[in-house]
Amino acid sequence: MTTTAPTAATGRTAPAASPTAPEPRRHRSVRTAEKRWGLLLAAPATLHTLIWIGAPIVVAIVLSFTAYDIIHAPEFSGLENYATIFTDGLFWLSVLHNVIIAAVGIPISMFLALVFATMLNRALPGRGVFRVMIFLPHITATVAVAMIWLWIYSPSQSGLMNVVLGVVGIKPLPFLTNPDLALGSVILVTIWQGIGLKMLIYLAALQGVDEQLYEAADLDGANFVQKFFRITVPMLKPATFFILVTSLISNFQTFDLIYILTEGGPANSTSVVTYRIYQTAFQEFRVGLANAQSVILLLILVVLAFLSRRIVGGTDDD
Amino acid sequence: MTTDHAPSISGTAPSATRARDHSLRRRKRTSNALVLAFLIAASVIMAAPFLWMAISSIRDPTELAQVPMPLIPKDLRLENYSEALGRAPFATYARNSLILATAAAALNVVFASACGYALAKLRFRLAPAVFGWMVACIMIPFYATVIPVFLMVRHMPLFGGNTLMGVGGTGWIDTWWALIVPGAVSPFMVFLFRQFYVSTPSELIEAARLDGVSEFGIYTRIITPLIRPGLLTVALLSFEAGWNNFLWPLLVTTSDSLRVIQVGIASFRQEASTDWHLLMAGTTLAAVPMIVLFLIFQRYFVQGFAASGIK
Numbered sequence: 001m002t003t004t005a006p007t008a009a010t011g012r013t014a015p016a017a018s019p020t021a022p023e024p025r026r027h028r029s030v031r032t033a034e035k036r037w038g039l040l041l042a043a044p045a046t047l048h049t050l051i052w053i054g055a056p057i058v059v060a061i062v063l064s065f066t067a068y069d070i071i072h073a074p075e076f077s078g079l080e081n082y083a084t085i086f087t088d089g090l091f092w093l094s095v096l097h098n099v100i101i102a103a104v105g106i107p108i109s110m111f112l113a114l115v116f117a118t119m120l121n122r123a124l125p126g127r128g129v130f131r132v133m134i135f136l137p138h139i140t141a142t143v144a145v146a147m148i149w150l151w152i153y154s155p156s157q158s159g160l161m162n163v164v165l166g167v168v169g170i171k172p173l174p175f176l177t178n179p180d181l182a183l184g185s186v187i188l189v190t191i192w193q194g195i196g197l198k199m200l201i202y203l204a205a206l207q208g209v210d211e212q213l214y215e216a217a218d219l220d221g222a223n224f225v226q227k228f229f230r231i232t233v234p235m236l237k238p239a240t241f242f243i244l245v246t247s248l249i250s251n252f253q254t255f256d257l258i259y260i261l262t263e264g265g266p267a268n269s270t271s272v273v274t275y276r277i278y279q280t281a282f283q284e285f286r287v288g289l290a291n292a293q294s295v296i297l298l299l300i301l302v303v304l305a306f307l308s309r310r311i312v313g314g315t316d317d318d
Numbered sequence: 319m320t321t322d323h324a325p326s327i328s329g330t331a332p333s334a335t336r337a338r339d340h341s342l343r344r345r346k347r348t349s350n351a352l353v354l355a356f357l358i359a360a361s362v363i364m365a366a367p368f369l370w371m372a373i374s375s376i377r378d379p380t381e382l383a384q385v386p387m388p389l390i391p392k393d394l395r396l397e398n399y400s401e402a403l404g405r406a407p408f409a410t411y412a413r414n415s416l417i418l419a420t421a422a423a424a425l426n427v428v429f430a431s432a433c434g435y436a437l438a439k440l441r442f443r444l445a446p447a448v449f450g451w452m453v454a455c456i457m458i459p460f461y462a463t464v465i466p467v468f469l470m471v472r473h474m475p476l477f478g479g480n481t482l483m484g485v486g487g488t489g490w491i492d493t494w495w496a497l498i499v500p501g502a503v504s505p506f507m508v509f510l511f512r513q514f515y516v517s518t519p520s521e522l523i524e525a526a527r528l529d530g531v532s533e534f535g536i537y538t539r540i541i542t543p544l545i546r547p548g549l550l551t552v553a554l555l556s557f558e559a560g561w562n563n564f565l566w567p568l569l570v571t572t573s574d575s576l577r578v579i580q581v582g583i584a585s586f587r588q589e590a591s592t593d594w595h596l597l598m599a600g601t602t603l604a605a606v607p608m609i610v611l612f613l614i615f616q617r618y619f620v621q622g623f624a625a626s627g628i629k
Contacts, residue, residue, distance in 0.1 A: 030527055031441075037533035038442030045433035046448050048503040053455045056466035063466065116360065119353045132613065133361035136368060139612045139619070141562035143580040144605040147587065148371045151594050158382040158594075160370050163389070192364065197623055204624040224349060253459050256564045260584060274461045281465050282569065290465055298462040 057298075064292035069285045081292035090268060091293060094276040095300070101187050101272070102251040109191040110243060113198030118232055120199070121206045131203075135196035142193070146260035149189050150176070153261075176262055179269035186261060186270050190254070198243050205239035206232070248304050252297065273297050371605070374598035375399070382594065395595075402599040406589060407574060411582035412603065418497050418567070418578055419560030423553040425502040430552065433503075434511025435537050439523060449512070455505035461565075468569055471496045496570040497578075501560070507552050510625060514548030515541065551622040554615050561608055579604045 064081055068074035085091055116134055120127050137145060152160045153175035162172040175185040209232070217227050233240075255274040258264055264271035264279070277297065281290035375398055377391040402408065436442070437449050471490040474480060479487025490496035518541050526536045542549070564580040571577055577585070583597075583604050590596045612619055 033533050034440050035442045037537070038436045038440030038445060041432040041436040041440070041537065042442070042444070042448050044429045045503045045505075045508050046451065048429065049452065049455050049505050049508075052467060052470075052500045052503075053458055053463060053505070054451075056463035056470065057458065059466035059469065060463060063469075116357070119357055122350070122353070124350065124354060124357070127357075130357045130361045132616065133365040136365060136609060136612075138623070139558065139608055140368075140605045141564070141580050141608065143562075143564050143583055144601045145367075147583060147597060147601040148367045150587075151374065151598060152367060152370060154594070156382075158387045160366075163387065192367070195364070200620060200624050249457075249459065253461050255461060256580075259564075260587070277461065277465070278565075281468075287465060287469075294462045294465060298458065301457070301459060301462075 060291045060294050060298075063288055064295045066288040068288040068291075070287055071285075074288060077288065081289045084289055085292055085296060090271065091273075091276055091296075093268060094264075094271040094273045097183060097270060098252050098254070098272050100183065101190055101254065102248055105187045105190045105194065106244065106247045106251065109194040110198055110240070110247070112191070113195045113243075114202050114232070114236070116195065117199045117202035117206055118228060120203060131199075134199055137193040138196035142256035143260055145189065145193055146257050149185075150261055153185055177266055179267045182262055182266060182270045186257065189257060189261070190251070193257075194247065198247070201239055201243050202236060205236050209235045245304075249301055252301055252304075273300075368605075368609075371598050371601055374594055375602045376599075377595050379593065379595045398595045398599045399603075402586075402590075402596045402603070405596060406582060406586045406600065408579070408582060408586075408600060408603055410575060411577055411579040412607075414497075414576060415561050415579040417494075418563070419557040421498045422501055422560035423556040425498070426504055426507045426556040427549055427553050429503045430507035431511045431542065431549065432537070433508045434513075435515050435541065437508070437512045438515035439518075439520065439541065440533075452505045452508045456509060464565065464569070467500055471500065471570060491570055492572045492576055494576070497567060497576070501563075501566070504556065504559070507556060510552055510555075510622065511545075511548065513625070514545040514551075518544045547618060547621070550615065551618040554611065554618050555622040557611070558608060558619075 063074060065076060065078060066074035067077040067080070116130075120131055124130075154160075155162070155172060155174050155177065157163075157172065159172070159175075161175060165171075165173065173181060176182050213231050213235070214227060217231060222230070253274060254272050255278065258270055258272050258275045259278075262270040264275050273293070274297070277290050277293045280286050280293060373389075373391060376394050376396060377398075378393070378395050381388055381391060433448070433452070437445055437452075472488060473484035474489035474495070475482050475484045477487070477495070478489045478491060478493065480489050481487075490499070522540055522544075523536055526540045527533075531540065562580060563578070564584070567578040568581045568584070571581065583600050586600050587597060590600075
């Protein structure tokens with residue numbers, strides 16, 4: 001039955017005299033079709049990414065060794081661009097700003113995200129509403145988010161932040177126009193916008209934590225704080241690593257926020273890598289140099305991914 | 319129940335357990351109330367900027383000059399929206415964003431799903447290489463390749479007055495090609511589709527092959543209908559990325575008729591400078607469509623975002 005059913009179903013007539021012959025041939029033709037269609041279906045996406053991601057990387061690396069101003073043809077200049085970057089204080093200042101935004105903003109938003117996720121993981125009335133409200137900043141375009149905060153940070157007496165501070169008796173502050181305050185103001189927005197996604201990933205991870213662990217802890221009289229640090233935090237280590245790496249990567253891609261909020265100012269106090277690259281290429285037209293900066297950005301991200309794997313993964317044995 | 323006088327080993331145990339249960343439950347209730355209060359406060363703070371945006375967009379601008387400024391506007395002023403629409407072509411911006419986002423969603427659903435299916439279900443020689451390449455591509459930030467992509471678009475041969483060598487004109491700059499083509503396939507969406515397809519039963523494919531269904535038919539008619547939620551997730555995430563995209567449209571469009579809404583908002587900022595009631599009306603127009611879409615399809619968004627971790 002098992003040998004006749006297929007042929008009957010496919011409608012192909014197999015000669016009854018040789019019951020074993022058609023099977024390998026049919027199988028072979030299926031394998032050929034599978035191979036052919038595998039290649040065919042994968043081809044468009046593969047070619048597209050080769051053209052629009054693969055080729056640009058090669059172009060970026062090649063152009064990083066040239067002097068190029070868009071108008072004249074690129075001219076080979078050896079390692080000059082990299083030498084320029086090496087002594088370019090503004091570029092490294094921008095890198096430093098990314099590092100500060102990450103070092104201050106990511107731990108705070110991760111901690112808040114974890115707190116919210118832990119709280120929303122229990123049966124509470126209206127938890128769906130809370131989840132949406134905390135997640136909204138992530139779903140909204142960063143340009144729109146930046147516009148809103150531009151207005152909130154307004155130095156005029158109608159700026160919401162200054163209105164709130166006025167209630168506690170603090171005089172209006174120039175949040176975005178004072179070099180000492182601007183980076184902090186930017187960080188606050190990144191924290192606010194970053195909580196939602198981290199919370200969502202933590203919530204998904206919490207679904208996988210065995211409820212019995214908490215029940216056992218309850219019986220042992222553990223309080224909320226103890227359960228949080230002794231059960232929740234250790235059980236969520238893989239999620240924490242995942243969030244850390246993705247947050248670091250997206251932190252180095254901060255652009256829209258800076259473009260709208262501060263344009264890297266005042267006095268370059270909020271310039272970040274992507275914004276610096278944008279300025280070099282599209283305002284100063286030093287395209288070769290900008291490509292070298294892009295290559296450095298790429299290297300930073302690769303190193304970051306490996307480093308964070310070692311730091312977080314290094315204590316796996318406990 | 320308590321009349322049970324059986325000589326148990328621990329005669330006091332039931333009542334003691336009950337008492338502890340009781341206190342546990344009470345403790346749980348008070349802690350729930352505390353958590354609830356905290357969450358209400360926190361989520362109001364989180365949503366406050368949006369509330370402020372909405373309030374500002376319907377406020378009479380003269381209120382802003384009052385001392386002290388009333389936090390809640392006295393009356394609803396929808397004229398702000400018509401005035402903003404009159405000052406900048408937001409309808410055109412929104413239409414352009416809609417086209418861009420829809421195209422991104424459709425193209426990703428078609429091409430990324432085809433590749434994801436092939437990687438998940440079909441054995442072909444290059445499969446491991448293609449999969450490795452896609453994963454590597456996910457790691458590469460767009461900002462690291464944006465300049466070469468811009469140059470490639472600008473030097474697209476035979477377009478925009480360019481010669482076969484890609485010089486002399488502007489190539490794809492300020493065309494729909496530039497807006498849509500480079501982002502037509504996202505490697506992350508390929509990866510996501512592969513994950514969705516991996517969880518479908520391979521037995522169905524074998525059975526369909528025996529029934530003589532073509533490989534293409536198996537992909538489109540047998541397996542893909544099984545991952546409908548996944549299709550929606552990818553479509554929504556692609557749409558969101560398209561609608562919220564800023565840097566790329568900023569770089570490749572110059573005319574007002576091709577401007578997308580995020581770039582439109584940024585340029586409206588120069589135009590309306592301190593007319594915050596108009597700026598917030600425009601910002602609301604740019605933000606609300608995604609918020610509404612999210613509220614409707616929350617489940618599908620969440621599924622995709624939890625897997626991505628990257629905005």
